[in-house]
Amino acid sequence: MSKSAIKPEGNNHNIIAFGTKIDGNITIDLDIRIEGEINGNIYGSGKVIVGKTGFINGDTSCQNIDIMGRIEGNVTASDTISLKETAIVNGNLNTSVISIEPNAQFVGNCQTAPR
Secondary structure: OOHHHOOOOOOOEEEEOOOOEEEOOEEEOOEEEEOOEEEOOEEEOOEEEEOOOOEEOOOEEEEEEEEOOEEEOOEEEEEEEEEOOOOEEEOOEEEOEEEEOOOOEEEOOEEEOOO
16 A cells, blocks of 8 residues: 555644744645744645744745744635734735734734635
């Protein structure tokens, strides 16, 4: 059986733990939670969660993203961008649906378009 025929079972996702630093781009088909630091772009087809200790220095493109940490770069989500109260984003947002909680910090432009 080829590797491409093997499908993961269950609710699989990846975690970049606090204290982990990655320099380079990430391409991912599954959900990912970031509590560490990424210096590079993220290209995903699932959900990205940036935890309170998470930091992305680069652009992010995905289906959905929940931001509780910090992003220095542009964010594009085909579905929803959600900035939680601890979020700090310096960059432009492009999405269908945007949610910004009180106390979230956002510097940039936001563009929304229907799904």
